[in-house]
Amino acid sequence: MPPDRRVQRIVRVRTGCLTCRRRKKKCDETHPICAGCRRNELDCRWPAPVPASRGPDHDQDAPVSTTEGRQPSFSEALEQLDEMAMPEGLLTQREPSISSSAGQSVTADDHPEDSLLHIEPCTQRRVSTATQxxxxxxxxxxxxxxxxxxxxxxxxxxxxxxxxxxxxxxxxxxxxxxxxxxxxxxxxxxxxxxxxxxxxxxxxxxxxxxxxxxxxxxxxxxxxxxxxxxxxxxxxxxxxxxxxxxxxxxxxxxxxxxxxxxxxxxxxxxxxxxxxxxxxxxxxxxxxxxxxxxxxxxxxxxxxxxxxxxxxxxxxxxxxxxxxxxxxxxxxxxxxxxxxxxxxxxxxxGNLCGCWLELLLLIPCIFDLGRQWSMDDTQAVIPTADDIAMFASLQAQVLRWSPYPSVGPEVHLAGLIFQQAILIYLYTSLGGFQYSRDGMYRGLVETGVTEAMSYLGELSPSARINSGLCWPIAVVGSCLLDTEQQDCLRKRLISMTETFGLGNMHRTLLLLEAMWQLPASDAGPWNICRAMQQNQIWISFA
Structure with missing residues (x-):
């Protein structure tokens, strides 16, 4: 039985043209165009002159030497990587290189098949959407x-x-x-x-x-x-x-x-x-x-x-x-x-803003509006007519927003969660989480919290869309006063942390745990920054 070729060392012709080497064909080494390239009407390319070989005592781990300050070519690099199998047809077009701001540039003038990264060829498949x-x-x-x-x-x-x-x-x-x-x-x-x-x-x-x-x-x-x-x-x-x-x-x-x-x-x-x-x-x-x-x-x-x-x-x-x-x-x-x-x-x-970019762009407007009403803690600030008009405009923009019809069900749900979180952020900008016992303000906030928690319940904590939900979870969680709802959100964040292994998910839970120890008057998203300061937990929710 013939030996298994998969375990044999790939032997490359060191003196033939680059085209024959890549095609793994014998080259007759005729200059300037070998017989094989002439017969197949191929571009016959030859390696640049290689400097004298290094001595046996030279450290093999040292950087590749260069002459007169030039970058080593791919052909020279190939001489040092004889046993690496190169994929065929990585690129069909040669383009200029993109230079680094703090390092070397990659030269794209060499033939694309001479790429130095080994990637197994694969046909007609997409990038997997599974977490692992x-x-x-x-x-x-x-x-x-x-x-x-x-x-x-x-x-x-x-x-x-x-x-x-x-x-x-x-x-x-x-x-x-x-x-x-x-x-x-x-x-x-x-x-x-x-x-x-x-x-x-x-x-x-x-x-x-x-x-x-x-x-x-x-x-x-x-x-x-x-x-x-x-x-x-x-x-x-x-x-x-x-x-x-x-x-x-x-x-x-x-x-x-x-x-x-x-x-x-x-x-x-x-x-x-x-x-x-x-x-x-x-x-x-x-x-x-x-x-x-x-x-x-x-x-x-x-x-x-x-x-x-x-x-x-x-x-x-x-x-x-x-x-x-x-x-x-x-x-x-x-x-x-x-x-x-x-x-x-x-x-x-997008893979960060989903379909709710329009909602994200309202955050600076809400922040600026809420800042005007919270500058002075000693006395209540009476909203002006312009403030009321701005509030009404922002509320209308949030309420009429809807996810694009083209998005999948998980992205659709995430968009609705963001919508309720933005509404809560807007409502609580009126002056913190202060409300009368049976007033409309309290009803608006609690409705937003209930809706958001309902949408979160429909979304598996292991779904990839959760990687961008720390912000709405923090906004909703900061308003939770019911211990059962707090425990529900706690389990969700723990599951998300175990699934994705992202530190900001764990830190979001740490912050909410601190906020849940505060009185109701200190709840709400506009007190998140204060809880951060008190507990030295400075995170961005990105």
Whole structure:
């Protein structure tokens, strides 16, 4: 019986043309066009001259050498990776590279089949929507061409080891699925973020850091040294990138902007309670403004839409953590708000904002309205005619909103939950959770709470859409006075934490537990920031 070929070492011809090597055909080495390429009418490509081989005592783990400061070509890298099977036909088009703000660029001038990332070919399948699903290779490969970048091998990057490869695998298989809410069949944390990560040392480090933080929290190991080391390294990369941008060494803010947003979600994964996410959000604000000032053709449309959604979602749900009595800070200025409203014209559905982007854009308006009525705790503020008109306008906008008919049942339910949470946020802006015993105000708030709890009861806590529901859960939970309802929400958050392993879900429960110990007069979403201050639990609910 012939030996099993699957276990044999793949032997490559080292002296033939690149085209024959890739096709695994014998090359007669005729220059400039070999007989095989001439016969098959193929582009006969030859490797660049290779420098003299290194001595046997040279450290094999050292970075690939370069001549005269140039980047090593793919052909040179292939000589060091003889045993790696390369997939055929990753890309059909060669594009310019995207440069990193804090690292090397990936050259796209080499042939696409010479990619250094081994991906098993797979046919006609989508990215799995299951929480623990395995990443589909076709969807990931397709994303490379969309991002105009080629993947790099981790083994060729100084500072990345096998542990980094494990963390990247964890991101592709688990973290990316947990971060997206499944509103669309395409996961932007794979399709948009991964190609950028393979073009930037900064973003690759941040992706690995996010994965490390997520893995550490899932295992409940807050002393995970690997996660801490990667987090420290990510901060160093990010600071270096910011410094280069300020010094004018890097004019493209895209990589830094995505980096700042990835830092935000790293804090979400690790369950940060120190408010660090707000620093990253402030950095993302100025970078996004600069990016949007550039030509629309500078960044692919899908990527720009995702970045706008990414920032808008994080900024709006983070505003509830700000004490309206002392700060009028708005993370979403008018220009950014207008950019987000442009998405509404296309009935945009995203993996962060679902179909309720229109509702999220009302949060800054409600915050500004409530801030005017809560600036002075010593005396009641009488609403002006303009205040009453604004309140009525906001209420009408929330009530007439409805989920898009095209969305799935889980996204539809989540949209209704957000709608009730926004109504509660608006009603309680009138002056906290103060009401007469049998007044209409109390009835409006309690109706919103009852409706929201009913919708939550119809939605499984293991459904992916829950990854974006911490904000409405916190708003509704802050108004719960009934112990049975509190216990119901407690069990839900515990189940969500066990399913997704995201730290912000656990921190949301910690905050609500603290609020449930307060008297009824201190309940409601406008007291969430005060409970944060009293218990030193600074989270953003993103």
């Amino acid at each position: 699903s395995t990443v589909n290779a076709d969807a990931l490969v397709a994303s490379f061409s969309a991002g105009n970048v080629l993947p790099r091998s981790l083994s060729l990057l100084p500072g990345y080891d096998s542990e980094s490869y494990q963390l990247l695998s964890h991101y592709l298989a688990t973290t990316a699925d947990c971060m997206a809410n499944g509103s669309t069949p395409i996961n932007p944390f794979l399709v948009q973020i991964v190609p950028l990560a393979f073009s930037s040392d900064l973003l690759l480090q941040l992706v690995i850091t996010q994965s490390a933080a997520h893995r550490a929290f899932r295992s409940r190991d807050e002393s995970d040294t690997i996660a801490h080391n990667h987090y420290t390294k990510a901060l160093q990369h990010f600071r270096r990138g910011v410094t280069d941008f300020i010094d004018g060494k890097e004019s493209n803010p895209l990589m830094l902007l995505v980096g700042a947003l990835l830092m935000c979600f790293t804090e979400t994964a690790k369950g940060d309670m120190n408010g660090t996410i707000f620093d990253h959000l402030s950095a993302a604000n100025s970078l996004l403004v600069k990016l949007l000032a550039q030509s629309d053709s500078a960044v692919p449309r899908d990527l720009k839409d995702f970045v706008i959604e990414y920032y808008t979602y994080t900024a709006t749900v983070s505003m509830i953590s700000i004490d309206a009595r002392f700060s009028g800070q708005l993370f979403l200025n008018l220009d950014l708000e207008q950019r987000s409203r442009e998405l509404l014209r296309t009935q945009y559905v």
